[in-house]
Amino acid sequence: MASGKLGSADLPAGGADTLICTVAANQAINVRFANRNAVQVRVRLSIGTGANPSSADYVDYDVAIQPYGVLEDTGIAVSAGEKVWARSDTANVSVRAHGM
Template identity: 35%
Template sequence: MGLLATLKPAAGATAALYTTPTGRSATVNLSACNTGQVEARVRVAVGTGATPPASGWIEYDAVLAPSGVLERTAIALAANERLFVQSSTADVCFNVWGIEEVA
């Protein structure tokens, strides 16, 4: 298991944090860490397009206190699936660790 992606997106911007490579599947863990001094609201989604589908959200406006951490484990992704993230502040770091396997 290794670090697959890391990102600190701009406030309010939805960004693709990780995309499973073609021909592979992945099982990943996600960590969101609020390094700021105010609470943040974070969102996490899974989808295959350029933007997350309305039904793809697995966290939606979860409150993350200053110095707080949100963790999601064992997220199973098929080939070409993306993990999208968003935060209400620019102070949230997102990290993905996991294992990629031949599909």
């Protein structure tokens, strides 16, 4: 089972889903967003097995992050082969998935 950093990205503006990682083994993961902007942004996080996220895959949907703020989801149970996607409505948002 992989531990530590599983994947990260600097999310583009415009709400395109970005694949952060594919989980190699059953484990618990944490996902942290960092808003590097002076304005509020909205982010989404999805976890699923398809080629792209489906409506049922979203665990966070248009959640607001305040200027220079963070959002962290912790202890998300995932299965081997599941993919983690993130998106932001604004550029300059970092996301990192890490596990143990």
